[in-house]
Amino acid sequence: VIQIGQPEHSVVTTCAYCGVGCSFKAEMRGEELVRMVPYKDGQANRGHSCVKGRFAYGYATHKERILKPMIREKISDPWREVSWEDALTHTANEFRRIQYQYGRSAVGGITSSRCTNEETYLVQKLIRQGFGNNNVDTCARVCHSPTGYGLGQAFGTSAGTQDFDSVEESDVIMVIGANPSAAHPVFASRMKKRIRQGAKLIVLDPRVTETVDSVHARAEFHLPLKPGTNVAVVTALAHVIVTEGLHDEAFIREHCDWSEFEDWASFVAEERNSPEAVENLSGVPADLIRGAARLYATGGNAAIYYGLGVTEHSQGSTTVMAIANLAMATGNIGRRGVGVNPLRGQNNVQGSCDMGSFPHELPGYRHISGDSTREIYESLWGVKLDNEPGLRIPNMLDAAVEGTFKGIYIQGEDILQSDPDTKHVSAGLAAMECVVVHDLFLNETANYAHVFLPGSTFLEKDGTFTNAERRINRVRKVMAPKNGYADWEVTQLMAKAMGLNWSYAHPSEIMDEIAATTPSFAGVSYDLLEEVGSVQWPCNEKAPLGTPIMHVNGFVRSKGKFIRTEYVATDEKTGPRFPLLLTTGRILSQYNVGAQTRRTDNVVWHAEDRLEIHPHDAEQRGIRDGDWVRLASRAGETTLRALITDRVSPGVVYTTFHHPDTQANVITTDFSDWATNCPEYKVTAVQVTPSNGQ
Ligand code: SF4
Numbered sequence: 001v002i003q004i005g006q007p008e009h010s011v012v013t014t015c016a017y018c019g020v021g022c023s024f025k026a027e028m029r030g031e032e033l034v035r036m037v038p039y040k041d042g043q044a045n046r047g048h049s050c051v052k053g054r055f056a057y058g059y060a061t062h063k064e065r066i067l068k069p070m071i072r073e074k075i076s077d078p079w080r081e082v083s084w085e086d087a088l089t090h091t092a093n094e095f096r097r098i099q100y101q102y103g104r105s106a107v108g109g110i111t112s113s114r115c116t117n118e119e120t121y122l123v124q125k126l127i128r129q130g131f132g133n134n135n136v137d138t139c140a141r142v143c144h145s146p147t148g149y150g151l152g153q154a155f156g157t158s159a160g161t162q163d164f165d166s167v168e169e170s171d172v173i174m175v176i177g178a179n180p181s182a183a184h185p186v187f188a189s190r191m192k193k194r195i196r197q198g199a200k201l202i203v204l205d206p207r208v209t210e211t212v213d214s215v216h217a218r219a220e221f222h223l224p225l226k227p228g229t230n231v232a233v234v235t236a237l238a239h240v241i242v243t244e245g246l247h248d249e250a251f252i253r254e255h256c257d258w259s260e261f262e263d264w265a266s267f268v269a270e271e272r273n274s275p276e277a278v279e280n281l282s283g284v285p286a287d288l289i290r291g292a293a294r295l296y297a298t299g300g301n302a303a304i305y306y307g308l309g310v311t312e313h314s315q316g317s318t319t320v321m322a323i324a325n326l327a328m329a330t331g332n333i334g335r336r337g338v339g340v341n342p343l344r345g346q347n348n349v350q351g352s353c354d355m356g357s358f359p360h361e362l363p364g365y366r367h368i369s370g371d372s373t374r375e376i377y378e379s380l381w382g383v384k385l386d387n388e389p390g391l392r393i394p395n396m397l398d399a400a401v402e403g404t405f406k407g408i409y410i411q412g413e414d415i416l417q418s419d420p421d422t423k424h425v426s427a428g429l430a431a432m433e434c435v436v437v438h439d440l441f442l443n444e445t446a447n448y449a450h451v452f453l454p455g456s457t458f459l460e461k462d463g464t465f466t467n468a469e470r471r472i473n474r475v476r477k478v479m480a481p482k483n484g485y486a487d488w489e490v491t492q493l494m495a496k497a498m499g500l501n502w503s504y505a506h507p508s509e510i511m512d513e514i515a516a517t518t519p520s521f522a523g524v525s526y527d528l529l530e531e532v533g534s535v536q537w538p539c540n541e542k543a544p545l546g547t548p549i550m551h552v553n554g555f556v557r558s559k560g561k562f563i564r565t566e567y568v569a570t571d572e573k574t575g576p577r578f579p580l581l582l583t584t585g586r587i588l589s590q591y592n593v594g595a596q597t598r599r600t601d602n603v604v605w606h607a608e609d610r611l612e613i614h615p616h617d618a619e620q621r622g623i624r625d626g627d628w629v630r631l632a633s634r635a636g637e638t639t640l641r642a643l644i645t646d647r648v649s650p651g652v653v654y655t656t657f658h659h660p661d662t663q664a665n666v667i668t669t670d671f672s673d674w675a676t677n678c679p680e681y682k683v684t685a686v687q688v689t690p691s692n693g694q
Pocket of ligand 1: 015016017018019020021022045049050051052053054184185186187
């Protein structure tokens with residue numbers, strides 16, 4: 001019998017794992033966290049949770065957590081513990097030295113989608129006000145940056161259109177390139193409940209995922225498309241809708257530009273976009289495409305949910321726009337039960353994008369070239385802002401290799417594990433003179449760091465996270481920061497060491513500044529959040545209690561925009577040396593590269609990454625279930641164990657990327673989305689051969 005202490009008090013806060021944003025009661029005895037209990041009044045989760053949020057908080061007190069700042073002159077030197085004051089003075093001096101020596105643009109930073117809105121806002125402010133450039137980026141670069149671009153182009157906002165409750169009024173649910181059963185489980189259970197009530201499910205995914213086929217729900221149509229063919233298949237769905245006259249003319253005439261629709265319709269109606277024409281290249285039988293298109297267009301309220309299987313492609317932004325076209329053509333936008341909804345991966349990736357973590361955008365997705373927007377910040381911050389976009393993460397690494405970018409502040413992201421082309425990332429980091437890692441653990445990126453600043457967990461800070469439905473949830477401090485300072489305080493101390501006059505006493509004051517300068521957040525305050533629990537942006541004079549459904553009386557950009565989505569095959573080709581296509585995904589009990597979930601005392605967290613391979617491909621190679629195999633691409637190779645299954649089609653292999661030993665990003669290519677540089681993680685030509693596991 002395990003004796004656990006009885007809680008003495010509890011604090012309501014928000015899960016720090018996925019973009020569902022579940023609310024929890026953290027039950028405490030003194031400074032000890034006794035348990036996390038799903039909060040019944042949580043507006044995103046309504047008393048539910050998954051195994052990660054409920055049980056995987058042990059990393060907060062894990063013995064490997066670093067609690068003291070450390071510096072070293074060279075990355076080959078041992079770390080030396082120093083005081084906070086010494087670490088921050090050293091960091092500020094180094095950034096100033098680099099700028100003096102190499103120019104103002106030789107430094108930059110990366111905000112974290114794991115940190116709060118307020119912390120993210122401060123990092124971009126430090127870079128714009130303190131560094132004097134726009135060299136700020138976020139991990140959304142490698143996940144949902146095409147969503148920001150594509151939905152912005154089509155609808156005028158870079159976010160999902162619905163609240164989670166909306167799915168309860170859907171009659172048809174189309175899931176594209178996502179596996180919510182593993183990655184967004186609490187939303188998935190609401191979706192499956194609706195399917196059990198009679199809604200029909202369509203899934204576009206190369207693999208038979210738990211979302212396609214489980215004991216709780218089964219897809220009416222599963223379109224097992226070859227990795228890299230999203231645009232062709234989604235455009236073929238549009239072909240059926242247009243050529244069979246299933247579009248919603250009244251909606252289009254009222255909310256879109258009819259001549260743009262006609263231009264787009266004549267494009268999708270071309271024979272080369274028909275289901276029969278794309279059957280061969282996509283691997284999806286034409287009758288499945290036709291059936292799915294008819295169901296989506298005529299089955300009642302139809303909603304689309306999509307994930308990284310859409311965005312992490314060389315045509316990621318194009319697919320997002322193709323999805324937006326489907327919704328506009330059928331009038332499935334602007335009311336409950338319909339819409340276009342990116343399933344955001346990390347707890348605050350929506351918020352990090354909202355808060356101006358892009359080199360071309362200030363908070364609220366306003367382009368840096370806008371004079372009136374820049375003036376708001378220039379008068380408040382007392383600086384002249386650059387009107388040119390700064391460097392994206394890949395550009396920073398390129399510039400580092402070329403010798404023009406020398407210093408970086410990385411808050412809460414392990415770019416060596418999570419970004420593509422690991423060799424290039426390490427070369428870029430190794431070429432810099434001051435790499436500052438602000439994190440919980442000595443992660444892989446910290447191998448190249450000169451300064452390590454200990455980070456704080458979600459349990460040790462106040463702030464807000466914004467989930468995938470634009471819901472701003474309060475994060476409340478449960479215990480004192482074990483490292484001494486919450487992350488927002490560390491950034492503020494660094495700003496002060498650089499000579500900036502910051503004096504926030506509490507994150508609520510940072511939110512007040514965000515509200516005062518960002519129209520879509522104008523009505524947000526901690527007082528309001530205490531009163532109503534949470535709000536979904538836009539929250540302002542027009543919508544004082546927030547906006548659950550977007551584009552209700554017309555699109556934010558006035559008229560929805562139909563955009564031609566020409567399919568262009570990826571440059572990543574299979575051939576005799578690399579005949580199979582690798583795609584990747586997640587399992588329920590692990591999170592991303594496992595930095596948190598692996599540091600939790602429970603064996604459920606320790607499952608290894610496996611390579612799923614079809615029985616036919618395994619037999620051809622003499623591979624048995626459980627054998628070690630060598631997985632090689634043009635970029636690199638790794639070893640892992642095989643799992644033989646017909647969940648993947650012949651010619652396709654699949655793995656998760658939760659363990660550092662797997663090094664999935666050693667395998668992936670450096671191709672990326674044409675509009676945003678989001679890496680093409682989901683398509684890699686590979687060969688699989690037996691291995692002895694060495
Ligand atoms: Fe946390 Fe996401 Fe699980 Fe909810 S569904 S408990 S937010 S990991």
